[in-house]
Amino acid sequence: MTLKNTLLALTVALASATAAFAADPVKIGVITTLSGPGGYLGQDVRDGMKLAIDMEGGKLGGVPVELVVEDDANKPANGRQIAEKMMGDEKIKLLTGIIFSNIAGAVVPDVVDNGAIYVSANAAPSNLAGPDCNANYFVVPWQNDSLHEASGIAAKELGYKRAFILAPNYQAGKDALDGFKRTFGGEIVGEVYTQLDQTDYSAEMAQIRAAKPDVVFQFHPGGLGIAFLRQYQQAGLLGQIPMVLSEPSSDAVILKSLGDAAVGLKVTSHWSPDFDNAASKELVAKWKATYPDRPLTTYGTQGYDVARLIASALKATGGIDDIDAFRAALKKADFQSVRGKFSFGPNQHPVQDWYLLEVVKGADGVPTTKTVRKLIENYGDIHAKDCKL
Numbered sequence: 001m002t003l004k005n006t007l008l009a010l011t012v013a014l015a016s017a018t019a020a021f022a023a024d025p026v027k028i029g030v031i032t033t034l035s036g037p038g039g040y041l042g043q044d045v046r047d048g049m050k051l052a053i054d055m056e057g058g059k060l061g062g063v064p065v066e067l068v069v070e071d072d073a074n075k076p077a078n079g080r081q082i083a084e085k086m087m088g089d090e091k092i093k094l095l096t097g098i099i100f101s102n103i104a105g106a107v108v109p110d111v112v113d114n115g116a117i118y119v120s121a122n123a124a125p126s127n128l129a130g131p132d133c134n135a136n137y138f139v140v141p142w143q144n145d146s147l148h149e150a151s152g153i154a155a156k157e158l159g160y161k162r163a164f165i166l167a168p169n170y171q172a173g174k175d176a177l178d179g180f181k182r183t184f185g186g187e188i189v190g191e192v193y194t195q196l197d198q199t200d201y202s203a204e205m206a207q208i209r210a211a212k213p214d215v216v217f218q219f220h221p222g223g224l225g226i227a228f229l230r231q232y233q234q235a236g237l238l239g240q241i242p243m244v245l246s247e248p249s250s251d252a253v254i255l256k257s258l259g260d261a262a263v264g265l266k267v268t269s270h271w272s273p274d275f276d277n278a279a280s281k282e283l284v285a286k287w288k289a290t291y292p293d294r295p296l297t298t299y300g301t302q303g304y305d306v307a308r309l310i311a312s313a314l315k316a317t318g319g320i321d322d323i324d325a326f327r328a329a330l331k332k333a334d335f336q337s338v339r340g341k342f343s344f345g346p347n348q349h350p351v352q353d354w355y356l357l358e359v360v361k362g363a364d365g366v367p368t369t370k371t372v373r374k375l376i377e378n379y380g381d382i383h384a385k386d387c388k389l
Contacts, residue, residue: 037223048303061315
């Protein structure tokens with residue numbers, strides 16, 4: 001072989017190797033809850049992300065991506081072990097997916113301290129929004145307190161004066177009750193922390209009946225919420241003492257399980273399937289076509305929005321090798337959220353609008369939510385002032 005041919009062969013081989021290297025997908029580590037009573041929450045986050053990727057032909061922002069998905073089984077130790085494996089063995093620098101705040105508390109500090117980026121699709125505990133905020137930590141859905149502050153505002157505007165409030169005894173539950181109390185301003189006639197694995201709420205039903213509140217506010221996500229609402233109905237309280245619920249206690253799966261009894265419930269949320277914006281309409285249609293037997297929950301929309309945020313950053317940077325550039329691109333939030341207006345506050349948590357919704361019977365006979373009015377506009381969170389980014 002002549003020198004010219006040898007050089008040509010080497011050039012072709014180098015170009016092929018470079019192209020192959022460039023085509024390697026960006027790995028996104030998804031640590032989420034896929035089993036147990038809250039398993040559908042993680043499944044919806046995962047599938048919302050997958051839908052966004054499928055709609056771009058396996059890419060986000062024009063860059064090939066690969067989801068590496070692991071089930072934390074709702075155990076903090078599992079989540080931490082998975083994160084260590086992803087960052088160590090697989091060299092993953094971009095993670096997301098955690099549903100429960102106790103797992104986020106065990107995982108997120110290690111992720112960001114290792115120089116990786118974490119983008120939350122659900123859990124957003126108060127400490128990570130304030131003093132423990134981090135430049136590598138972004139939150140897409142909400143801050144834990146703020147979504148329940150919306151419920152406190154709604155309960156106050158609806159004229160309720162005396163509330164009985166309940167939530168599971170973990171960080172998100174504490175944030176929930178603190179958030180509700182912060183904006184409700186009325187009398188709290190009962191405050192109860194339930195257990196994260198609780199299935200029998202008969203004692204709590206008796207306490208509510210005895211307290212005779214004007215309204216009940218309870219935060220029980222996933223399977224906990226299904227069990228609580230069914231027992232509230234069976235105890236005959238649903239028609240006697242009204243509820244104002246934040247979205248995690250009244251997602252589409254919970255409403256479907258409750259059936260017609262859910263009609264009339266008042267709910268606060270940052271999204272409803274009747275939203276009249278192009279991004280939401282597109283997702284609602286794509287989800288129905290792809291998962292016809294599964295209602296679209298806000299967890300699905302949050303997974304989708306996380307993917308679209310990542311897409312916006314990848315489009316600007318072409319990858320995540322330059323973490324500083326990728327972080328800066330994420331902070332711009334240059335994407336169309338299904339919620340409409342969306343931006344990051346100083347602690348890299350969302351600034352967004354919150355709405356009062358009412359549960360109605362859908363055209364298919366299944367309960368769904370209808371937007372009543374906007375409650376709050378451009379709302380951030382109280383902990384941003386304590387973040388020193």
